[in-house]
Amino acid sequence: MAKRYFVMISTDPELDPRKCVVGIACAAQAAKEGHEVHTFFASHAVRLLQTEYINQIDGRAGEALGNSRAYLDTLIEHAASMHCSGGSQAVVGVTKANADAILIGGYELNWGGPPKVVELSSTAEVVLTY
Numbered sequence: 694m695a696k697r698y699f700v701m702i703s704t705d706p707e708l709d710p711r712k713c714v715v716g717i718a719c720a721a722q723a724a725k726e727g728h729e730v731h732t733f734f735a736s737h738a739v740r741l742l743q744t745e746y747i748n749q750i751d752g753r754a755g756e757a758l759g760n761s762r763a764y765l766d767t768l769i770e771h772a773a774s775m776h777c778s779g780g781s782q783a784v785v786g787v788t789k790a791n792a793d794a795i796l797i798g799g800y801e802l803n804w805g806g807p808p809k810v811v812e813l814s815s816t817a818e819v820v821l822t823y
Contacts, residue, residue, distance in 0.1 A: 699817035705737040710754040716823025724771035779804040
């Protein structure tokens with residue numbers, strides 16, 4: 694029986710890249726198994742949505758080359774929705790105006806903040822935070 698998951702990734706990948714990649718991998722696995730997965734990237738974890746950043750994190754996260762990007766691609770393909778903090782994106786230099794040049798595409802990224810986190814987490818059956 695499919696469940697509704699909310700997965701929040703807010704750990705700074707510079708401080709704990711392994712934790713960030715594990716979060717993406719778990720969200721991707723749940724989505725691939727057919728669960729309804731809603732993700733929210735906040736704080737400096739929004740960098741994980743940057744093409745250049747996710748493509749170079751494997752060595753620091755103890756992953757084989759290409760694994761982190763593959764997990765994220767699986768999540769993009771199967772997630773019910775993906776969200777990010779607009780304020781956190783601004784802190785790392787990403788805006789809606791330049792996002793297409795910096796972020797991985799191929800999905801609808803919903804920009805939001807604390808109200809969306811509260812909404813998604815309050816309607817989830819399972820909440821995971823990384």
